[in-house]
Amino acid sequence: MERLGMWVTRHRLAVGLLWLAVTAVGSVLTPSLSGRLQSGSHVNGPAFTxxxxxxxxxxxxxxxxxxxxxxxxxxxxxxxxxxxxxxxxxxxxxxxxxxxxxxxxxxxxxxxxxxxxxxxxxxxxxxxxxxxxxxxxxxxxxxxxxxxxxxxxxxxxxxxxxxxxxxxxxGGGNSSVLSELLIGAAGALLVLAWVFGSFLALLPLLTAFISVLTMQVLIYGLTYLVPSSSPLNPSVQYIVALLGLGLSIDYSLLVVTRWREERSAGRSNDEAVLAAMKRAGHSVWFSGLVASLGLFALTVVPNSVVRGIGISGLFIPSTATLVALTLLPAILSKVGPRTDRPRRASRRTAASRFWTAWSIGVIKHRVLAAVVGLGLLGALAGIATTIDIAQPTTHAMASAGSYTDxxxxxxxxxxxxxxxxxxxxxxxxxxxxxxxxxxxxxxxxxxxxxxxxxxxxxxxxxxxxxxxxxxxxxxxxxxxxxxxxxxxxxxxxxxxxxxxxxxxxxIDATNATYGSFPLLFGIVALVTFLLLARGMRSLFLPAKAVLLNMLSVAATYGILVLVFQQGIGMRALWGTGSYGTIDAFAPVLIFGFLFGVSMDYEVFILARVREGFERTGSTREGIVEGVSRTGRLVSSAAVILFFALASLSTANDVTVREIAAGLASGVVLDAIVVRMLLLPALVSLFGDRNWWLPDRARRILRLKPAAGPGAPAARREPAHTAHTAHAAHTVRDAG
Missing domain, CATH: 3.30.70.1430 (Multidrug efflux transporter AcrB pore domain)
Structure with a gap:
């Protein structure tokens, strides 16, 4: 990351011109993208024949x-x-x-x-x-x-x-992607203005705009590569635009926040850019990798719509990552300090007093916090067991109007x-x-x-x-x-x-989709666990993360059931009654998107927990530092993504509406309950076991043995010394 940061800052003019050219191409091609997309699904079976x-x-x-x-x-x-x-x-x-x-x-x-x-x-x-x-x-x-x-x-x-x-x-039809994108961007700008309190709030929006246009260019090119028998569905354009907006802002927010923090610590602008790339840049890269995995794994489902979204979704986190790690440091190295005005806004780089108090409170009452968090997720997951996956009946969609008449x-x-x-x-x-x-x-x-x-x-x-x-x-x-x-x-x-x-x-599509769901589940869980185990140098933390992610997705399904199947809030939000069912595509697509996206927050928080642990040798102090430094960031990122997805839920398409609303509620649920409540509570409860990595597992993951007095597992040493050495090596390897 440091080498990449140095190269980008040395060639920032070339980097800027390259992204400007891509943006110009995107501006020309995006309006004609919808004409390249086709509705309908293609699944082998008697109906397809x-x-x-x-x-x-x-x-x-x-x-x-x-x-x-x-x-x-x-x-x-x-x-x-x-x-x-x-x-x-x-x-x-x-x-x-x-x-x-x-x-x-x-x-x-x-x-x-x-x-x-x-x-x-x-x-x-x-x-x-x-x-x-x-x-x-x-x-x-x-x-x-x-x-x-x-x-x-x-x-x-x-x-x-x-x-x-x-x-x-x-004269209905889907509202334009542009209008919903503008709604999502407006909500994001309000949150960014509150986070930064300066013109720096415009920078994540600028990079997000460039990211989304780049994604549209890639999707446009993809329409010429996919077979005509399995064309990309129009919902791809919605999902790429709105989810791309949210993820791009999230990644930029992480890098810019760390750059600002390093500047406040007394580093020069170039030093702050390199430090932000070293720490936040690694987190962005790793998060983008895991998020891409969750989306691309959708290609194992033998359904053209799901596969098309999986292939297209691969471009969302990868493009957002690329922009955040190239264009963003180039801009920061050139004009970053001039955009961070008024100067009094720089006080916001300090650890949040609210999140510091929150983390201390969660650690103090960790058993209660774990019970409350797991109880809430468990209750929603229980409701999810009543899910009825089918197309909504005409009576469920018919509220009022000429077509209902x-x-x-x-x-x-x-x-x-x-x-x-x-x-x-x-x-x-x-x-x-x-x-x-x-x-x-x-x-x-x-x-x-x-x-x-x-x-x-x-x-x-x-x-x-x-x-x-x-x-x-x-x-x-x-x-x-x-x-x-x-x-x-x-x-x-x-x-x-x-x-x-x-x-x-x-009917054929539903059978094919959920016949492959166990395979999708297994691939995503296994590969995510291995990536996290290697990145975190632990077996316990990735196992906890994967299990909590599964529970978080199940809880999101419970919210879907409450809203769309049982109709709670449907009339107030969309002016219609209960659909009585859940669209067949919604659960599997929500799994693919939410599993990868929610890992962003896990990586953001644990990266800072590791830093605090390295510095103090105390898991408790690492948790306090990690949550206090990332609490505002994670909550703000979740709200921004919520705005982007909530604006997408206004589309007059049942599938898109359920996916957007499910993801919006799932992101907020995951950020608040899972990452800011359960994560610190469980990490605190399990203490030293969080960093457990046997030598055999280390060899399988192709990790070098930890050097220093804390490396040999059989050696008895003071906990403080052993964990300080282990954490130092963990952070060096991670980033």
Whole structure:
């Protein structure tokens, strides 16, 4: 780290110009990144096979459809000649308004499954042109307006699963990454202004801005490298931008705080930069390595969305680390002292009186602190055992608005909510389509089925598409046997028939994701333990850190259950009720992100505990110095990351919202309960055992034996002397 710091300060102009060029490229490419990202997940399984066959002939017909509900005037039915004319005009108007969409309608095929109670209503199912598209609020609004204009005598409602998911916002969709990034940056600036009390608060924001743009450039390049069968999901841009903002500020905050502390101790500016690189720089590098591991390990999950986020997530801590260890020291060596004004703000570099008193209090009442901390985490982890991983039902997402009105009209006409997750069935031979419809009509788990007929439904391979309408929503926790029934019935009359759809794909994705979760868990835990054991020269501290991290993640799942599954605070925060379930992607992605990010705080604190232990030979004094010096830093970093993630939770996407809110609450929980309460309490409780490292483990970790009188494990020596020597060697090796 010292050599890197010396090289950077000598070549600071070149370093600055290089990052300026990268920033310029990022500014140009970032606006077009969203066009390179595609929604949808790709998981090998029966649904993926079916959806691939459907996409080849029928484009986006495997997506959840947009639904128009058409009610006839009083005293008339769908068989009334005038109504028939209206229905035909609606089909023509839809084809003119949205020529790329494919629709399934009663006017085109006459199937009874599309007709409501007493034949006074009917539905139109609309599908997007491409497999990567959805029928969202914009398309539903467009179709609804076209139908109303074509047949003003009919009552027309529009709805759809993705329209409800978007929060009933007319013309909805995800809010821009830029707006959420600005919200997160504004919250971070307030915290940084409080921490530094000078213009130095702008420096972490500047480096974070450059980091985020660099990450966007790397993701843009990655879109050309990943296979077209597994494109990167749009949620990648959100996660990289907001989590990148928080991590970049965290790493910069650590380096700048240490530089300022060294300056206050009387060092020259260049000496302070090198000292900050030696101590804080090592912590940043090590934290970035562990955080990258937690994210990259997501690639073991056989799901294109999770793997894409894992690969993309690798750039978040690595880029933040690179900027903090190159651009930041270059800036500090050039203009650092001039930005640290007013000078009275430098008094804040002293150890915090609050955190000093806090650490002494925790040590004094360490048993009580451990019981309270473990009890809180254990209670939340217990709540997490009730987690229900599935897509939310339409009723859970339907709070108020035009799309909710459409859902209510749909059900009032005798159609089940499962209509919004209709199951497309690929029939290899069109001659078998009617036999498949007849077979599906007899199933009690379905309302019926219809052949997709009319413009856009002729296939070059001689196949046909049948749409089955389940009584329950496919992919939800109440989906029942509808999907299995469709597959069995269709396959019995049409060999080679394939049932797919978004809901079926989500079921396959959930099974694949959590089938690989033990492997993900094991890899992350083992490699993190080995890295920490080598860095901390201890077996006990990394074991404690990994176990507490697991408990912290489980407790975060408990918060997810309380908020999104049970609905506590949902109405106040997002204006909607409980989802009743937890999205399938949220727990596994939260594990990957939170496990790595929370290790930052562990490394930040223990690095200072080691320094204090080296200086005094006392574990107690090391804890006091470590917490008093890092308490403000860790709490501020957690609040900054919380602001960044909380702003991301405003996105109109259930998955992104749950991940962001879960991570935001998990970061605060981990920083306060785990790192600032349990860490000092447990380190104090276990005393000398914290530094235990047998010779055999030392050899396996390829660490040199500690030199000096405290090295031989069998030698009896005063505790003070032995631990002082051990700590000194620990810090030399670590950094």
């Amino acid at each position: 079916a959806n691939t066959a459907i996409a080849a002939q029928y484009g986006g017909a495997a997506a959840d459809p947009g639904v128009l509900i058409l009610d006839t005037p009083a005293g008339q039915t769908v068989d009334t000649p005038r109504v028939k004319q209206d229905l035909s005009r609606i089909d023509a108007a839809l084809a003119e308004a949205a020529p790329d969409l494919r629709v399934v309608s009663f006017a085109a095929d006459g199937d009874a499954a599309l007709v409501g109670t007493d034949r006074t209503s009917t539905i139109v199912l609309a599908y997007p042109p491409k497999p990567s598209d959805d029928i969202g609020p914009e398309q539903v609004d467009l179709l609804t307006a076209a139908a109303r204009q074509a047949a003003p005598d009919l009552t027309v409602h529009g709805t759809g699963y993705h329209a409800l998911e978007a929060g009933n916002t007319t 459409g859902l209510h009209a749909l059900e009032a006409d005798g159609f089940p909510s499962g209509t919004l997750t209709a199951v497309p069935v690929y029939v290899p031979h069109a001659a078998d389509a009617r036999a498949v419809v007849t077979s599906l009509d007899s199933l009690s788990s379905l309302r019926g089925a219809a052949v997709a007929a009319g413009p856009g439904w002729s296939a070059s391979d001689g196949s046909a598409l049948v749409v089955a309408i389940p009584r329950t929503e496919i992919g939800s926790s109440h989906s029942g046997t509808a999907l299995a029934d469709v597959r069995a019935a269709a396959g019995s009359v049409a060999p080679g028939a394939l049932a797919g759809g978004d809901g079926a794909q989500r």
